[in-house]
Amino acid sequence: MKDRRQFQFAELEHWLNQNRVTEIECLVPDLTGVARGKILPREKFTEDRGMRLPEVVVAMSVTGEYPREGPYFDVVSRHDADLHLAADPSTVCIVPWAVDPTAQVIHDCYDRHGQLVPYAPRSVLRRVCELFDRRGLVPVVAPELEFYLVARNTDPDLPLKAPIGRSGRAETSRQAYSIDAVNEFDPLFEDVYDYCEKMELNVDTLIHEVGAGQMEINFFHSAPLDLADEVFLFKRIVREAALRHDMYATFMAKPIAGEPGSAMHVHQSLVSKETGRNLFSNEDGSPSKEFFWYIGGLQKYIPACMALFAPYVNSYRRLARFTAAPINIQWGVDNRTVGIRSPVSTPQARRIENRVIGADANPYVALAATLACGLLGIEHRIEPTRECTGDAYQSAFALPRGLAEALTLLRAETELADVLGKEFLTVYTEIKDLEHEEFMRVISPWEREHLLLHV
Structure with missing residues (x-):
């Protein structure tokens, strides 16, 4: 992937304009490596960078299940709280098989206090690095x-x-x-x-x-x-x-x-x-x-x-x-x-x-x-x-x-x-x-x- 580690949101907006993007796939890798997330119109992505998903979406089995009791809920909230997703601008790229100009951006997962969610796979690798x-x-x-x-x-x-x-x-x-x-x-x-x-x-x-x-x-x-x-x-x-x-x-x-x-x-x-x-x-x-x-x-x-x-x-x-x-x-x-x-x-x-x-x-x-x-x-x-x-x-x-x-x-x-x-x-x-x-x-x-x- 092209080195965009200093890529910021201003450059991201320019990149989206340059590529005439109309839709954006907001991706989050879950524990199995499956791409979860939402597909947003360009305008909605620009307006609302505080996209959210339920916590369990990142912490499900390969069959889409999750435990109903036990230590799992010492970490994941029982009341199905929100993950607060933040786009990593350095990951933006075109979806080449899409009919309309579509981009995909990988997101990191945060809690409502602004801390990285510790069980999200990207968070674990960031921690080790x-x-x-x-x-x-x-x-x-x-x-x-x-x-x-x-x-x-x-x-x-x-x-x-x-x-x-x-x-x-x-x-x-x-x-x-x-x-x-x-x-x-x-x-x-x-x-x-x-x-x-x-x-x-x-x-x-x-x-x-x-x-x-x-x-x-x-x-x-x-x-x-x-x-x-x-x-x-x-x-x-x-x-x-x-x-x-x-x-x-x-x-x-x-x-x-x-x-x-x-x-x-x-x-x-x-x-x-x-x-x-x-x-x-x-x-x-x-x-x-x-x-x-x-x-x-x-x-x-x-x-x-x-x-x-x-x-x-x-x-x-x-x-x-x-x-x-x-x-x-x-x-x-x-x-x-x-x-x-x-x-x-x-x-x-x-x-x-x-x-x-x-x-x-x-x-x-x-x-x-x-x-x-x-x-x-x-x-x-x-x-x-x-x-x-x-x-x-x-x-x-x-x-x-x-x-x-x-x-x-x-x-x-x-x-x-x-x-x-x-x-x-x-x-x-x-x-x-x-x-x-x-x-x-x-x-x-x-x-x-x-x-x-x-x-």
Whole structure:
């Protein structure tokens, strides 16, 4: 996204006039990463910058539910009070698929006293970035986001299938990094790049991943809040473009049985505010102590963060041995079998890649959590384990195996709560408990197939 961090409302008004905008989508990312909000006429947006929404709109489950009792209401008001929304002018961009000139602007959530609402995803990432800023540190991130293109499927009881490309055939074999396989969907991706250009998103490389119809888009490195906004908007772009070409785009972690899952690998590094130097490298080019402490923090706290990195029951289907997804928190240089990888790079570009995060994770929450792990590692000077130079898939499983176990670990980790905020974790874990309970009321095809007549 174009750097508009100093973009103010006067410039926003000029931008809206210049682009002859008649409608504005006022967006708020909720806990699941869904775009909530209102669509306003330009005049109404200009007149009334105090737009409001009910508090629970940001704190709902993926099915639109919320708890009726419990600690959730220690944070969210029982009387359904208002969120006071404030536009972030730096996020304004055109909605390229709209018929009339339409803009979209991401908003932050405040209470009536002017304080950021602590459980809103954007608030959590702002909180973590401010902690780095107070310590003279500038985090830099670059996500790699995987997703599947699938054939239209209007019946949730039917398995998803690879879509039909220009050849008239669906993929039936592994096509990793195949240029021709990407070109099967060239008209769709022409729309995607056109939309990204019009919305000024800084997307980099597009590749075909291992799965049938599985793609990956890379983003240029930037500040965490900017990148979270870009991932949030990019998901809207891909879904819209896919629909226009008679298919779906999905960021489910494991949409198709027998195919690899989809991740959001996040490259991260730290820069000194004072010197502008990459703190992961010493002046002689060797890895710094901060580099190793950051890895140590990831190793210690990733298990407790898994409910943030893998937020749904489906997420844990991705994390299986020999499926191109990590199963533990080992680290290594240029080793894709580990959960924490350091790519080969120059000292100035030395970085750490968190490979555990799923594509279904809320980008604001995931970036806040992975940065929190690294920050705690540096503050507590946590030394990592010995580097893994072999196949980490041969090692023991070291991540929670399901959402219920992950939530137990997250609730028990008090140091993460200090960084991410107790109010956020209270609301988040209560919502995830509710989703898990809803899932457990569903009887799956596997149960009917194997238990109906056999037990």
